[in-house]
Amino acid sequence: MLSEFSLIDRFFARRARANTRRAALGIGDDCALIAPPAGEMLAISTDMLVEGRHFLPDVDPHALGHKALAVNLSDLAAMGAAPLGFTLAFSLPKPREDWLTAFSAGLFELADRFGCELIGGDTTAGPLNLCITVFGSVPPGAALRRDAAQPGDDIWVSGTPGDARAGLGVLRGEWQADAADAAVFRHALERPEPRIALGLALRGVAHAALDVSDGLAGDLLHILERSNACARIDVDALPRSAALARLPQAVQRQCALAGGDDYELCFTAAPGARSAVEAAAQHAGVRATRIGTITVLDPADPARARPGIAWHDGSGAPLNLTLQGFDHFHAD
Amino acid sequence: MLSEFSLIDRFFARRARANTRRAALGIGDDCALIAPPAGEMLAISTDMLVEGRHFLPDVDPHALGHKALAVNLSDLAAMGAAPLGFTLAFSLPKPREDWLTAFSAGLFELADRFGCELIGGDTTAGPLNLCITVFGSVPPGAALRRDAAQPGDDIWVSGTPGDARAGLGVLRGEWQADAADAAVFRHALERPEPRIALGLALRGVAHAALDVSDGLAGDLLHILERSNACARIDVDALPRSAALARLPQAVQRQCALAGGDDYELCFTAAPGARSAVEAAAQHAGVRATRIGTITVLDPADPARARPGIAWHDGSGAPLNLTLQGFDHFHAD
Numbered sequence: 179m180l181s182e183f184s185l186i187d188r189f190f191a192r193r194a195r196a197n198t199r200r201a202a203l204g205i206g207d208d209c210a211l212i213a214p215p216a217g218e219m220l221a222i223s224t225d226m227l228v229e230g231r232h233f234l235p236d237v238d239p240h241a242l243g244h245k246a247l248a249v250n251l252s253d254l255a256a257m258g259a260a261p262l263g264f265t266l267a268f269s270l271p272k273p274r275e276d277w278l279t280a281f282s283a284g285l286f287e288l289a290d291r292f293g294c295e296l297i298g299g300d301t302t303a304g305p306l307n308l309c310i311t312v313f314g315s316v317p318p319g320a321a322l323r324r325d326a327a328q329p330g331d332d333i334w335v336s337g338t339p340g341d342a343r344a345g346l347g348v349l350r351g352e353w354q355a356d357a358a359d360a361a362v363f364r365h366a367l368e369r370p371e372p373r374i375a376l377g378l379a380l381r382g383v384a385h386a387a388l389d390v391s392d393g394l395a396g397d398l399l400h401i402l403e404r405s406n407a408c409a410r411i412d413v414d415a416l417p418r419s420a421a422l423a424r425l426p427q428a429v430q431r432q433c434a435l436a437g438g439d440d441y442e443l444c445f446t447a448a449p450g451a452r453s454a455v456e457a458a459a460q461h462a463g464v465r466a467t468r469i470g471t472i473t474v475l476d477p478a479d480p481a482r483a484r485p486g487i488a489w490h491d492g493s494g495a496p497l498n499l500t501l502q503g504f505d506h507f508h509a510d
Numbered sequence: 511m512l513s514e515f516s517l518i519d520r521f522f523a524r525r526a527r528a529n530t531r532r533a534a535l536g537i538g539d540d541c542a543l544i545a546p547p548a549g550e551m552l553a554i555s556t557d558m559l560v561e562g563r564h565f566l567p568d569v570d571p572h573a574l575g576h577k578a579l580a581v582n583l584s585d586l587a588a589m590g591a592a593p594l595g596f597t598l599a600f601s602l603p604k605p606r607e608d609w610l611t612a613f614s615a616g617l618f619e620l621a622d623r624f625g626c627e628l629i630g631g632d633t634t635a636g637p638l639n640l641c642i643t644v645f646g647s648v649p650p651g652a653a654l655r656r657d658a659a660q661p662g663d664d665i666w667v668s669g670t671p672g673d674a675r676a677g678l679g680v681l682r683g684e685w686q687a688d689a690a691d692a693a694v695f696r697h698a699l700e701r702p703e704p705r706i707a708l709g710l711a712l713r714g715v716a717h718a719a720l721d722v723s724d725g726l727a728g729d730l731l732h733i734l735e736r737s738n739a740c741a742r743i744d745v746d747a748l749p750r751s752a753a754l755a756r757l758p759q760a761v762q763r764q765c766a767l768a769g770g771d772d773y774e775l776c777f778t779a780a781p782g783a784r785s786a787v788e789a790a791a792q793h794a795g796v797r798a799t800r801i802g803t804i805t806v807l808d809p810a811d812p813a814r815a816r817p818g819i820a821w822h823d824g825s826g827a828p829l830n831l832t833l834q835g836f837d838h839f840h841a842d
Contacts, residue, residue: 206656206736207589207655207656207657207720207736208555208585208586208588208589208656208719208720208721209553209554209555209585209586209588209589209591209646209653210553210554210555211551211552211553211554211589211648211650211653212551212552212554213546213550213551213552213650214545214552218545219543219544219545220543220544220545220546220552221541221542221543222541222542222543222544222597222629222630222643222645223540223541223542223597223630224597224598224599224630224631224632224641224643225599225632226599226600226601226632226633226634226639226641228601228634228635228636228637228639229636230636231601231634231635231636232634253540253541254540254541256540256541257539257540257541257543259541265554265555265556265643266556267556267557267558267641267643268558269558269560269563269639297554298554298555298556299556300556300557300558300641301558302558302559302560302563302564303560303563304560304561304562304563304637304639305560305636305637305639307558307560307601307636307637307639307641309556309558309599309632309639309641311554311556311597311599311643313554314541316543318543318545321541321543323539324538324539324540325539387540388539388540389540404538404539
């Protein structure tokens with residue numbers, strides 16, 4: 179068994195020291211020292227991943243290293259922030275060298291791809307738990323906030339939400355898929371791609387944005403609540419992967435709207451910005467699909483008296499969907 | 511049972527929103543936005559606390575709220591940084607209202623005292639685990655780094671290290687103390703006071719500094735390794751509380767040198783700065799005691815060929831102590 183200090187040094191600190199460019203002082207002191215570029219602010223987000231809740235006990239540790247950082251980078255993407263660095267705190271029942279080798283490889287491959295440096299951390303013995311806090315930078319006026327949606331805005335979503343939830347369903351035996359589709363779903367579940375390039379390209383183009391971690395329906399509601407608005411969503415316009423489109427329609431809707439773990443961006447932009455949104459998506463190499471419209475609150479209309487979503491199908495007929503986002507303290 | 515979102519809102523977010531002054535954007539968006547004052551850097555530290563490892567299952571939740579933030583603020587103190595804000599991620603088996611009421615009260619009482627704002631967080635179901643990441647600010651040249659000790663520097667320590675370890679020993683039945691002494695020890699263990707005022711007052715006065723979390727001997731070694739130096743420590747000069755001084759001498763030394771959980775500052779300063787150190791300590795309302803000297807590495811002397819500590823007693827006679835700092839992956 180490795181001691182804590184040799185463990186940190188072997189898998190994390192040595193690497194972090196070699197990499198440190200942006201932090202004036204990284205791992206090995208009481209604090210890391212970091213400053214955003216002149217005129218920019220630091221964007222900060224923290225996420226905790228727990229075994230049995232956010233990942234299965236037999237998860238591939240390389241995939242876990244990727245995902246633990248990816249879900250945090252996704253928060254930066256949703257803010258239009260550029261990654262700078264992160265801290266990693268984790269508790270681990272026993273420090274196993276093969277596990278740590280794979281976990282740190284998955285973590286650093288993603289970190290290197292986005293120039294995001296490990297600047298500090300903490301390790302301890304305990305049930306497996308990973309807590310990453312990520313730091314990015316953004317000019318204050320360019321941040322994509324949840325409270326910035328405007329009536330009349332188009333509502334957009336990146337990628338094809340629902341594949342991660344479809345993958346979880348296959349693992350759980352809730353539904354079946356052939357090997358090729360199952361591989362697509364599993365990749366979506368285990369290797370989400372943070373939409374950093376899209377978030378950066380949407381600065382000055384999008385109004386409100388967030389990342390879809392708990393299901394599109396529930397997360398969009400956060401934008402509506404913060405922006406004090408309603409939404410009309412065309413369920414048939416939802417982008418679906420070819421693999422998801424092969425599952426039953428009810429499963430498709432459940433996965434795409436209430437699935438969770440997608441880490442796609444949901445954002446709003448003025449109708450006049452459609453070509454700019456398309457250009458941003460093309461630049462970022464990711465699909466962006468228009469799925470609805472932001473509408474105003476109307477105290478006289480019970481359906482729009484408070485922030486909420488009106489669902490309809492491609493013909494404009496209303497759909498009565500009762501969906502709920504993923505809530506960690508509810509039974510799934 | 512409370513849902514995750516109402517839980518966060520009830521105990522943390524509403525409070526955080528009301529408090530937010532320094533963060534341009536706090537809880538409720540994908541990221542918090544924060545900037546250090548002009549010309550200063552952000553000092554960042556993260557600590558994870560696990561039940562059964564860092565606190566006992568029956569810990570008073572008010573004390574736990576205090577301690578979870580205190581150990582992080584202590585890292586800012588050790589850097590000479592002024593507190594700005596923190597993120598809180600925690601996993602919790604079941605959200606119990608009475609527990610959360612007490613925990614959040616302990617947390618915010620300390621946070622308010624130091625003007626340190628909750629700016630973001632994450633909660634999830636899982637074995638009890640608390641991860642706080644804290645942010646402070648410090649002018650880059652004023653940071654108290656571990657690598658800044660100079661040969662000839664005095665070595666100082668604040669407060670009376672050892673009381674927390676003495677308290678753990680009483681709880682574990684390793685030794686006994688009368689009720690009054692046991693209360694002193696328990697307070698030290700459960701309510702460590704982060705030495706923020708001392709850290710700020712030592713800017714421009716001290717050279718190297720760190721906070722004593724894993725035992726004075728082991729932590730001082732971190733300064734020596736980073737500064738490439740040795741130390742001579744007068745064990746009889748170690749400040750001891752009246753309560754600790756009533757325990758057997760061997761227990762006193764064990765607690766004071768290898769105890770852990772003290773959160774006092776250990777720092778070095780030039781001998782010419784003695785009155786400035788005394789003034790800083792007086793200003794901060796905390797005791798500072800000179801306990802030794804930084805010495806140069808000497809490849810010709812096996813005892814000083816690499817960073818290490820030479821222990822001696824008040825008469826100058828060498829002591830052969832074998833002590834080890836607290837290591838989370840070793841059995842205690």
